[in-house]
Amino acid sequence: MPDSLSLTKITGQKGMSIGEAARRVADLGWTPSYVQEAMTFPTDYKIKKVPRDPMKQVLRSYFPMQEEKDNRVYGALDAALRGDMFRNVQPRWVEWMKLFLAIIPFPEISAARSMAMVGRLAPGEELRTGFTMQMVDEFRHSTIQMNLKKWYMENYIDPAGFDITEAAFGKCYATTIGRQFAEGFVTGDAITAANVYLTVVAETAFTNTLFVAMPSEAARNGDYALPTVFLSVQSDESRHVGNGHSMLMSIIQDPDNHLLLERDLKYAFWQNHAIVDAAVGTLVEYGTTNRDKNKESYAELWHRWIYEDYYRTYMLPLEKYGVKIHHDDVNAAWDRIVKKNYIHKTAQFFSVGWPVAFWRQEAQTEKDFEWFEHKYPGWYAEFGNYWQWYAKLSKKGEKNILFNQDVGYVYPHRCWSCLVPCLIREDMCTGEVDGKLYTYCSTVCRWTHTTAFAAEYEGRATPAMGRFSGRREWEDCYHGWDLADAITDLGFVRSDGKTLVPQPHLHFDDSKMWTLDNVRGNTLGSPLRAIREMTPEAREKHIAEYRAGFTVNVPN
Amino acid sequence: MSATQEPDAATTSAAAGAAKFAGSDSRKFNYFQPKGRRASHYEDMTVDVQPDPKRYLMQDWIISFADGQPAYNENWTAAKSTDWHQFRAVDQEWERTHYQRQSTIVGMIANVVENGRRSGAVTRFDPAWVRVLQNHLGAYKHAEFGLGMATMQAQRYGYTQMVNNAILTNSSYKLRFAQDLTLYLGEIAMDLENFDQDAGKQHWMDDPVWQGVRQSIETIGGCTDYLEQYFAVNVIFEPMVAELFRSGFVMRVAASQNDFMTPAVVSAAEGDYERNLANTVELFHMLVLDENHGAHNRALFNHWLEKHGALAQNAASQLQPIWSEPRVKIAQFTDAIEQQKNRMRAIGSEIGLDVRSILD
Ligand SMILES: [Fe+2]
Ligand SMILES: [Fe+2]
Ligand SMILES: [Zn+2]
Numbered sequence: 001m002p003d004s005l006s007l008t009k010i011t012g013q014k015g016m017s018i019g020e021a022a023r024r025v026a027d028l029g030w031t032p033s034y035v036q037e038a039m040t041f042p043t044d045y046k047i048k049k050v051p052r053d054p055m056k057q058v059l060r061s062y063f064p065m066q067e068e069k070d071n072r073v074y075g076a077l078d079a080a081l082r083g084d085m086f087r088n089v090q091p092r093w094v095e096w097m098k099l100f101l102a103i104i105p106f107p108e109i110s111a112a113r114s115m116a117m118v119g120r121l122a123p124g125e126e127l128r129t130g131f132t133m134q135m136v137d138e139f140r141h142s143t144i145q146m147n148l149k150k151w152y153m154e155n156y157i158d159p160a161g162f163d164i165t166e167a168a169f170g171k172c173y174a175t176t177i178g179r180q181f182a183e184g185f186v187t188g189d190a191i192t193a194a195n196v197y198l199t200v201v202a203e204t205a206f207t208n209t210l211f212v213a214m215p216s217e218a219a220r221n222g223d224y225a226l227p228t229v230f231l232s233v234q235s236d237e238s239r240h241v242g243n244g245h246s247m248l249m250s251i252i253q254d255p256d257n258h259l260l261l262e263r264d265l266k267y268a269f270w271q272n273h274a275i276v277d278a279a280v281g282t283l284v285e286y287g288t289t290n291r292d293k294n295k296e297s298y299a300e301l302w303h304r305w306i307y308e309d310y311y312r313t314y315m316l317p318l319e320k321y322g323v324k325i326h327h328d329d330v331n332a333a334w335d336r337i338v339k340k341n342y343i344h345k346t347a348q349f350f351s352v353g354w355p356v357a358f359w360r361q362e363a364q365t366e367k368d369f370e371w372f373e374h375k376y377p378g379w380y381a382e383f384g385n386y387w388q389w390y391a392k393l394s395k396k397g398e399k400n401i402l403f404n405q406d407v408g409y410v411y412p413h414r415c416w417s418c419l420v421p422c423l424i425r426e427d428m429c430t431g432e433v434d435g436k437l438y439t440y441c442s443t444v445c446r447w448t449h450t451t452a453f454a455a456e457y458e459g460r461a462t463p464a465m466g467r468f469s470g471r472r473e474w475e476d477c478y479h480g481w482d483l484a485d486a487i488t489d490l491g492f493v494r495s496d497g498k499t500l501v502p503q504p505h506l507h508f509d510d511s512k513m514w515t516l517d518n519v520r521g522n523t524l525g526s527p528l529r530a531i532r533e534m535t536p537e538a539r540e541k542h543i544a545e546y547r548a549g550f551t552v553n554v555p556n
Numbered sequence: 557m558s559a560t561q562e563p564d565a566a567t568t569s570a571a572a573g574a575a576k577f578a579g580s581d582s583r584k585f586n587y588f589q590p591k592g593r594r595a596s597h598y599e600d601m602t603v604d605v606q607p608d609p610k611r612y613l614m615q616d617w618i619i620s621f622a623d624g625q626p627a628y629n630e631n632w633t634a635a636k637s638t639d640w641h642q643f644r645a646v647d648q649e650w651e652r653t654h655y656q657r658q659s660t661i662v663g664m665i666a667n668v669v670e671n672g673r674r675s676g677a678v679t680r681f682d683p684a685w686v687r688v689l690q691n692h693l694g695a696y697k698h699a700e701f702g703l704g705m706a707t708m709q710a711q712r713y714g715y716t717q718m719v720n721n722a723i724l725t726n727s728s729y730k731l732r733f734a735q736d737l738t739l740y741l742g743e744i745a746m747d748l749e750n751f752d753q754d755a756g757k758q759h760w761m762d763d764p765v766w767q768g769v770r771q772s773i774e775t776i777g778g779c780t781d782y783l784e785q786y787f788a789v790n791v792i793f794e795p796m797v798a799e800l801f802r803s804g805f806v807m808r809v810a811a812s813q814n815d816f817m818t819p820a821v822v823s824a825a826e827g828d829y830e831r832n833l834a835n836t837v838e839l840f841h842m843l844v845l846d847e848n849h850g851a852h853n854r855a856l857f858n859h860w861l862e863k864h865g866a867l868a869q870n871a872a873s874q875l876q877p878i879w880s881e882p883r884v885k886i887a888q889f890t891d892a893i894e895q896q897k898n899r900m901r902a903i904g905s906e907i908g909l910d911v912r913s914i915l916d
């Protein structure tokens with residue numbers, strides 16, 4: 001058939017342009033006159049009812065497009081099984097998916113929920129329509145990720161940890177970080193949560209590291225399923241980024257909003273950095289077996305995506321509206337990654353806590369060391385001894401590393417704000433809210449708790465702003481517990497009633513796998529309780545020692 | 557196997573079954589009680605994704621609203637449940653089934669419209685009927701949109717993932733249908749002279765025939781109790797007003813006005829509603845039967861029935877003049893109303909509510 005004689009040419013009839021269709025659809029809304037919509041999710045921002053030109057899309061092209069994307073995803077999963085993907089996949093990688101996929105479906109569905117919060121604030125019906133589609137997208141993301149997780153559980157050699165996934169999500173020492181991330185989308189000031197924190201920062205900047213860096217690393221480890229799912233998820237993000245930018249533009253026009261916007265950009269950027277870089281950085285750098293020196297490190301990716309693409313081309317242009325951008329925070333985040341070893345310290349912390357995890361973490365070895373030293377000069381001097389200890393103590397029957405006094409690692413304080421521990425020891429600080437002492441990983445995290453999440457900001461009342469709540473220090477939940485009892489309570493015990501779900505190695509062999517008996521006799525404690533109970537003098541001394549850091553001993 | 561570690565002699569593959577050890581056959585999500593004998597795929601995709609301090613959320617919710625309300629709160633509805641987690645959506649939707657179904661409907665409508673327009677069907681619509689479509693179907697599309705926006709709002713508040721996702725897909729169906737009608741009217745307009753696409757909204761805003769409907773919809777949108785919204789949408793407005801107009805008028809009357817296209821477009825909404833209704837009935841039936849709160853819930857639902865039922869009844873009766881507008885009159889308003897009353901009784905008895913008071 002000649003190109004010019006396509007089916008649409010034969011049957012074609014005049015149709016509506018997408019622009020006209022979007023305009024008609026946008027006209028579905030009206031201003032109520034009998035009963036006003038309830039403004040149940042408050043904001044301290046003023047929103048100008050000036051429609052910006054958002055993406056033009058209608059559901060009748062959206063649904064078939066998404067179904068087509070789905071078909072490709074599910075086809076690829078089938079193909080991966082036919083191609084025996086799991087024969088060759090790297091367990092080191094899949095184990096970390098137990099953590100990652102336990103976390104991510106909740107942030108996704110939270111994004112769907114938060115569309116209700118911005119939906120009623122949207123300036124203009126076209127943007128509101130954009131939010132409705134985003135809501136359905138996020139439902140897609142949450143359930144497509146649950147499906148992937150179930151698929152790993154059914155096909156990977158060790159399903160333990162996948163089988164308890166949502167229960168583990170609510171209890172684990174690491175998933176607490178992911179909950180902080182997601183709850184930020186759905187609580188407090190609706191614009192802070194659903195526009196600035198979720199869209200302007202998390203989706204616009206950090207989904208690149210989440211949904212693009214992770215797939216590349218997955219493929220390098222023989223996992224072709226995750227890239228298919230996550231690149232498909234990421235393909236929806238450009239619409240969300242567009243929605244968020246339209247909303248931002250309608251807020252930024254009003255100088256009255258600038259103070260709050262500066263607060264929220266600062267809070268959101270730093271929290272996203274602290275949480276996403278800790279988690280994804282660890283997955284990408286430590287969950288891989290690929291040590292190709294030509295590939296970009298997480299730090300290099302961060303520089304490209306967060307520093308160049310986001311900071312320079314998205315954030316900086318906001319200054320022309322008169323909004324102050326916190327350049328120093330961006331630079332400080334970069335320094336934390338390249339100079340202060342933030343990701344390496346997070347991976348170290350995760351591994352110290354392996355008995356209370358629900359996935360396996362194996363030791364890094366010589367081949368890994370070489371790559372780390374190449375990409376992060378000085379790495380070996382700081383972490384080499386530690387990982388040799390870890391390898392040694394991964395053998396069943398050894399005193400586990402969390403409590404082994406010979407190692408020299410000092411268990412960290414939690415940051416009350418980002419919930420990642422205070423790993424960069426010299427930056428640890430304390431603060432007070434309502435007469436109570438708290439610990440923080442950084443001064444920006446302290447500011448977030450003491451200054452941003454409060455009823456007033458720089459003299460301006462902020463009645464809509466959220467508050468930190470709950471038992472935020474995970475360690476507090478098991479203060480005074482025996483480690484074995486805590487693991488039992490967490491539910492991180494296998495079906496035989498004694499073998500642990502987490503293991504410090506990748507041996508799929510009962511004789512090498514740790515049981516409750518191998519960890520019993522060690523008592524967990526809350527660093528926050530300890531520091532609160534100290535006399536002022538003792539506390540000052542303790543903080544000075546903490547900030548001076550620790551030295552891991554040479555393994556014997 | 558990791559290249560960085562000595563492989564176990566027996567293990568050369570990372571595939572299921574490559575080795576036998578504690579937990580190696582634990583291949584089902586084991587943290588919830590399935591509704592049936594085995595967990596459905598829908599349950600696996602849905603249950604406990606929204607966490608809860610009553611189940612596994614050990615540290616409780618960690619960010620609250622300014623007034624101390626947590627991220628999710630049972631008291632965001634006046635209805636009470638001994639265990640909200642019992643609810644499962646009858647239509648078992650997760651993303652894949654949702655997109656498949658929505659996409660199938662989009663394709664069905666596209667076929668009908670394309671074939672109809674190609675055969676010149678639109679130009680053979682009875683002229684009086686064209687005016688009905690322009691003014692009244694054009695007005696009605698806003699009601700559907702209002703239902704979509706109310707449920708979009710409501711899906712933020714439910715206490716479990718199952719409740720919220722059922723309300724979310726409901727919203728998605730309503731919003732699609734509002735757009736289906738909008739674009740359908742825009743397309744037939746291309747084949748007709750003097751078809752005013754803006755007339756529908758004018759009738760929606762100003763025509764006395766539509767003001768009761770608009771008041772009903774705006775009242776639902778103004779509710780602060782998300783379950784009241786869900787109840788008012790599916791237990792009251794849909795059967796008493798929406799189906800009355802869709803089934804009792806458009807679907808019944810169109811063919812006699814030479815219009816076989818509109819019923820096909822509208823029929824999608826009837827299918828959507830069957831699913832949304834099944835989910836709704838399941839949830840409210842559970843609440844009516846609740847061992848501790850059944851009586852409280854029945855009284856509450858009766859209150860909602862009265863409040864929204866009165867508005868819906870008023871809205872329905874104001875629509876009556878529309879039945880006399882088509883040139884060929886084959887349907888009686890009173891018959892249509894009678895049919896919807898039977899429908900209401902059936903829904904009421906399935907949930908376990910006495911709806912007589914609002915029907916007589
Ligand atoms: Fe998403
Ligand atoms: Fe998104
Ligand atoms: Zn912090």
